[in-house]
Amino acid sequence: DAGITQSPRYKITETGRQVTLMCHQTWSHSYMFWYRQDLGHGLRLIYYSAAADITDKGEVPDGYVVSRSKTENFPLTLESATRSQTSVYFCASSEGRTERGGEQYFGPGTRLTVT
Amino acid sequence: GNSVTQMEGPVTLSEEAFLTINCTYTATGYPSLFWYVQYPGEGLQLLLKATKADDKGSNKGFEATYRKETTSFHLEKGSVQVSDSAVYFCALSDKGANAGKSTFGDGTTLTVKP
Numbered sequence: 001d002a003g004i005t006q007s008p009r010y011k012i013t014e015t016g017r018q019v020t021l022m023c024h025q026t027w028s029h030s031y032m033f034w035y036r037q038d039l040g041h042g043l044r045l046i047y048y049s050a051a052a053d054i055t056d057k058g059e060v061p062d063g064y065v066v067s068r069s070k071t072e073n074f075p076l077t078l079e080s081a082t083r084s085q086t087s088v089y090f091c092a093s094s095e096g097r098t099e100r101g102g103e104q105y106f107g108p109g110t111r112l113t114v115t
Numbered sequence: 116g117n118s119v120t121q122m123e124g125p126v127t128l129s130e131e132a133f134l135t136i137n138c139t140y141t142a143t144g145y146p147s148l149f150w151y152v153q154y155p156g157e158g159l160q161l162l163l164k165a166t167k168a169d170d171k172g173s174n175k176g177f178e179a180t181y182r183k184e185t186t187s188f189h190l191e192k193g194s195v196q197v198s199d200s201a202v203y204f205c206a207l208s209d210k211g212a213n214a215g216k217s218t219f220g221d222g223t224t225l226t227v228k229p
Contacts, residue, residue, distance in 0.1 A: 031215040042221035043159075043204070050215060090158050096215040102147040102208025104217055106158030 003027075006091050006107040013081050014115055021076045021110050023091030030096035032074040033104065034058075034066065036087040043090070049074055050096065081114045088112070117142045121205050121220035128195055128227050136190040136223045138179075138205035146207040148172075148181055148188040149217070153202040162190075162203070166210070195227045 004025040013019045023032065034046040035058075045058030047066040055066050063085060065077045078085055091107040122137035140148065147166045151159040163172030168183035177192045188205060205220040 033216075043219050045216075048216060092159075094215055094217075102149065102210070102215075102217060103161055103164065104151075104159075104206075106151075106160065108158050109156075 004091060004093055004105055004107040006089075006110050008110060009108065010111050012113045012115060015082060016080050019078045019081055019112070021078075021089055021091075021112070023074045023076070023107060025072055025074075025091075025093045025105070027093065027095075027105070028071055029093035029105070030071070031094040032068065033092040033094075034064070034074070034076045035090045035092065036060065036085075037090060037109075038087050046076065046089075078112075081112075083114050086112060086114045117146070117207060117209070117218040119205050119207055119218050119220040121203075121223050123223070125224040125226060128225070130197055130227055130229050131194045132227075134190070134192040134195045134199075134225070136203055136205075136225070138188045138190065138220060140186050140188065140205075140207050140218075142186075142207055142209070142218075144209065145183070146209050148179070149206040149208070150177070150179055150188070150190050151204040151206060151219075153204065153222070155201070159204060195225070197227045197229055200225055200227045 007022045033048040035043045049055045049068040089110045092104040094104045118141045149164045150162040152162045153159045163174040165172040165181035171180045179190045202222045204222045206217045208217040
C-alpha cells in the first residue's frame with residue numbers, strides 16, 4: 001500500500017545499545033522528518049531532510065544520527081541509547097517547495113523503551 | 116522565527132457541546148495554516164488547512180478561518196462527539212521556496228464524555 005511506514009512499531013532496548021528506526025515513504029516526497037513525542041513536550045523535531053543526501057539538525061539532535069541515501073528511506077539511529085530517549089518517534093514527509101508543500105504526512109509511530 | 120501558541124488543555128466537554136480551541140501564530144509573511152488531529156495510538160493526520168487570509172478550512176464538521184488581522188486560526192465544531200476525543204495540533208508552514216518544514220503548537224487534548 002502507498003503511504004509512509006515505520007518499523008519496528010515497538011522496540012525495547014538496553015542502555016548503551018545502538019538501535020535504528022526505519023521510515024519508508026512511497027510518494028517520492030522531497031522532505032522527510034523525524035520527531036519525538038513525550039508527555040508535556042508536544043512534538044520535537046530531531047532531524048529533517050530536504051532531499052536525498054541532504055540532512056539538517058532540528059531542535060533536539062543530540063544522540064541521534066540520520067542518513068538519506070534514497071529519497072524514500074530516512075532511517076534514524078540512536079548510537080548509544082539512553083533512558084532519556086524513551087519516547088514515541090514519528091516519521092513524516094512532505095512535498096516541499098510546492099503549493100501543497102506545507103502539509104506533512106505522518107507514519108504510525110515507533111514506541112521505543114530504553115531500559 | 117515562526118511560532119504557534121495553542122490554548123492549553125486538557126479540554127473536557129459533554130457530547131453535543133460547542134468546541135473552540137484557540138490558536139495564534141507569529142510568522143514573517145503569510146504562511147499556510149493547518150490543524151492536525153492525533154487519535155490515541157496513531158500518528159498525526161491533517162484535519163484541515165487554509166493557505167491565505169480569510170480562507171476557511173473545513174472537514175468532518177470542524178472549521179477554522181485564517182484571520183490575518185488577529186494572526187489566529189481557531190478550531191471550532193458545533194456539536195462534538197465522543198469519537199472526536201483526540202489531541203489537536205495547530206501548525207504553520209512557510210510557502211514557496213521555504214515550504215517543507217512546519218512549526219507545531221504543543222497540542223490540546225480533547226476528551227468528550229457521553
